[in-house]
Amino acid sequence: IVKFRSTRLNSETLSQVKQTSGRITRLYSRFTSLDKGENGTLSREDFQRIPELAINPLGDQIINAFFSEGEDQVNFRGFMRTLAHFQPIEDNEKSKDVNGPEPLNSRSNKLHFAFRLYDLDKDDKISRDELLQVLRMMVGVNISDEQLDSIADRTIQEADQDRDSAISFTEFIKVLEKVDVEQKMSIRFLH
Ligand SMILES: [Ca+2]
Ligand SMILES: [Ca+2]
Numbered sequence: 001i002v003k004f005r006s007t008r009l010n011s012e013t014l015s016q017v018k019q020t021s022g023r024i025t026r027l028y029s030r031f032t033s034l035d036k037g038e039n040g041t042l043s044r045e046d047f048q049r050i051p052e053l054a055i056n057p058l059g060d061q062i063i064n065a066f067f068s069e070g071e072d073q074v075n076f077r078g079f080m081r082t083l084a085h086f087q088p089i090e091d092n093e094k095s096k097d098v099n100g101p102e103p104l105n106s107r108s109n110k111l112h113f114a115f116r117l118y119d120l121d122k123d124d125k126i127s128r129d130e131l132l133q134v135l136r137m138m139v140g141v142n143i144s145d146e147q148l149d150s151i152a153d154r155t156i157q158e159a160d161q162d163r164d165s166a167i168s169f170t171e172f173i174k175v176l177e178k179v180d181v182e183q184k185m186s187i188r189f190l191h
Contacts, residue, residue: 027083031076041073042066057137061117085113108173115172125166128152 032038034046044063053059066074066082074082084104102109118126118134131152159167159175167175 031079041075043073058117111173115169125168127166128156
């Protein structure tokens with residue numbers, strides 16, 4: 001049995017459709033301009049040419065997020081999927097149907113995405129070592145190892161509620177509760 005869901009196409013939905021398709025068209029032209037091999041997929045090198053990623057301390061980690069395990073190319077579909085995490089949340093999306101699927105750019109999906117950037121060995125915990133590595137990438141050379149050590153210790157102490165010396169996703173969320181993740185995790189790829 002095929003069920004039909006009636007869709008009301010009022011002017012508001014129409015303008016949303018127009019916006020979305022305009023966005024996809026722009027992203028597609030961005031995608032093709034990045035695709036130097038002109039084979040319909042992007043390699044790591046293609047991503048490294050994006051200036052915003054080249055200077056971002058977490059650039060390599062973000063680039064990795066585009067690639068599935070063992071893959072070294074990403075097609076337009078995969079590109080769009082990962083990019084969706086970085087879209088700013090629009091007001092009209094916040095009030096969307098709560099029973100619908102969660103959008104990829106929701107706060108919790110963004111947090112999960114950020115968590116995975118830190119969790120280098122993917123064991124669902126951020127260890128002190130992983131925190132140190134990410135901190136080192138972010139702050140560069142202007143800070144001593146001792147200072148970094150103490151920042152890492154303090155961060156873990158503050159976040160670690162179950163005293164396993166690592167930060168779980170639940171603990172991570174608590175730490176970032178007051179941080180404006182929506183803004184921080186919005187990377188503009190389109191200019
Ligand atoms: Ca880990
Ligand atoms: Ca913990």
